[in-house]
Amino acid sequence: MQKYPMTVEGEKALREELQQLKTVERPRVIQDIADAREHGDLKENAEYHAAREQQGFIEGRIQDIEGKLSNAQVIDIKSIPHSGKVLFGTTVTIINVETDEEVEYRIVGDDEADIKNNRISVSSPIARALIGKEEGDTVVVNIPSGTVEYEIDEVKHV
Incomplete structure (x- = not known):
């Protein structure tokens, strides 16, 4: 059985969503079904x-979340000694060598990825290129339009 990496925050968010679904959403929809049944003919009852x-x-x-949690490998980056290496859960600042554009990403599990909040999946091309590298290293990332070269400026364990 394959384990899926997940941050402590990602596990917490999934557990909260599961709790919300089981204690609030599920009972609400069961009540909605009971109310709709009281209206008579179910064939033409849109509610x-x-x-x-x-x-x-x-x-x-609910099944999806329970499956993910049962196969989760929760990694607490704060418990890993800071080595300057890019690891799952670290926040890394990279600089585009061509444009000098700087961007900061946190490497997280697939379900936690949110590019708008600079959280990239560990299985993304950028993360795969960065994992295992150190501050000062240069990495080449394959993208659909070719390749981009980045320099790793800073690695943070937060």
Whole structure:
């Protein structure tokens, strides 16, 4: 069975979502289905069909989260001694060698990735190129339009 890396924060967020789904959303949709049944003919009852569809979505998401949590390998970067190497969970500042553009990314699990918040998946091309490298190293990242060269400016364990 394959384990999936996840940060402590990512695990916490999934557990909170699971709790919300089981204690708030699931009971609400069950009540919505009961209310819709009281309106009579279920074949033409849009409220009933919408509630059943919502129930299917909620149950599917609960199963998905439970599966992810059971296969999660939670990594607490704060417990790993700072070595200057890029590891899962570290925050890395890189500089585009051509344009001098600086960007900071945190390397996280697939489900936690959010490019708008500078959180990239450990399986992304940039993260794969950075993992194992150290401050001062230069990495080449393959992108659809060719390659980009970055210099690793700083690695933080936060």
